[in-house]
Amino acid sequence: MNSSVPPPNSRLWEYTFPSFLLGISLIKLPQTTLKILFSRPFDLLFFNRWSDEWFHQIWQLVSLKEQPEEKRLTASGAKGTVIELGPGFGPSLEFYDKSRVSHIYLVEPNYSLHDRLRESIEKYGWQAKTTIVACGIEDDAGLSRAGVPKAGVDTVVSIQVLCSVPTPETIIPALYRRLKSGGELRIYEHILSHEETTRKLQKIYDFVWPYPFGGCRLVRPTDKLLVDEEFMGFSGTSSGWRDVVLDKVKGESKYSCIPCFYGVLTKA
Numbered sequence: 001m002n003s004s005v006p007p008p009n010s011r012l013w014e015y016t017f018p019s020f021l022l023g024i025s026l027i028k029l030p031q032t033t034l035k036i037l038f039s040r041p042f043d044l045l046f047f048n049r050w051s052d053e054w055f056h057q058i059w060q061l062v063s064l065k066e067q068p069e070e071k072r073l074t075a076s077g078a079k080g081t082v083i084e085l086g087p088g089f090g091p092s093l094e095f096y097d098k099s100r101v102s103h104i105y106l107v108e109p110n111y112s113l114h115d116r117l118r119e120s121i122e123k124y125g126w127q128a129k130t131t132i133v134a135c136g137i138e139d140d141a142g143l144s145r146a147g148v149p150k151a152g153v154d155t156v157v158s159i160q161v162l163c164s165v166p167t168p169e170t171i172i173p174a175l176y177r178r179l180k181s182g183g184e185l186r187i188y189e190h191i192l193s194h195e196e197t198t199r200k201l202q203k204i205y206d207f208v209w210p211y212p213f214g215g216c217r218l219v220r221p222t223d224k225l226l227v228d229e230e231f232m233g234f235s236g237t238s239s240g241w242r243d244v245v246l247d248k249v250k251g252e253s254k255y256s257c258i259p260c261f262y263g264v265l266t267k268a
């Protein structure tokens with residue numbers, strides 16, 4: 001028997017896992033609503049503030065899962081000036097190498113996560129070398145105000161964030177332009193499955209998935225977009241990637257509805 005094909009019960013588990021996470025998100029809904037009602041009731045009028053808090057409550061549970069080795073590798077190879085998109089509670093701060101990193105811009109638009117992010121900065125001793133940037137990576141003005149360099153960046157790190165950014169077709173090429181020649185985009189992302197039935201299920205889950213999970217899409221083919229010359233705007237003026245090393249996460253089922261890949265793309 002081919003050992004890469006899991007037994008049927010495991011296939012069923014992979015197919016139903018997103019519904020388990022959606023169930024958790026529903027359980028967290030009343031708690032979120034009550035928390036906002038008693039602490040800052042005005043925020044109930046703003047869907048984005050309410051949904052940021054909902055994601056915060058869900059992520060506290062979901063992120064308890066042990067961090068895979070591939071996430072550690074994504075952050076530990078960063079060097080120089082780093083932009084990390086969506087650091088969340090800041091688990092990657094444990095993995096960055098202080099002797100190689102000069103500064104990290106932590107671009108996190110969800111204010112509900114900032115207290116825990118500050119705790120991680122203190123816990124891992126990054127106070128002198130980090131700036132929390134309280135806006136989305138698409139907000140050029142916000143990034144400039146916080147001093148995020150427009151070009152010449154050594155490393156951009158994205159760990160499960162490119163699935164959530166609102167307009168990947170402008171944001172991903174813009175991240176590429178911020179990198180210097182030889183700079184690295186280091187990513188750990190989930191993608192549109194390469195397996196047909198799984199892809200169909202992802203499309204069904206994706207009708208509701210973005211609501212609790214902060215705009216995250218299960219159907220984004222990020223692995224393909226990053227090397228698509230037209231999507232990336234690689235033309236006469238831009239020479240593209242010099243090296244692309246992307247791999248699947250070890251031990252993951254091919255039927256996973258949240259299949260992950262990781263790796264490094266080096267700018268020419």
Ligand SMILES: C[S@@+](CC[C@H](N)C(=O)[O-])C[C@H]1O[C@@H](n2cnc3c(N)ncnc32)[C@H](O)[C@@H]1O
Nearest residue numbers: 085086087088107110136137159160161164165
């Ligand atoms: C699935 S969480 C991952 C958090 C963290 N990277 C981790 O691995 O634990 C996605 C993160 O991306 C952030 N995010 C969503 N949209 C973003 C945007 N437009 N720019 C930057 N970060 C964004 C969310 O607030 C959230 O913290």
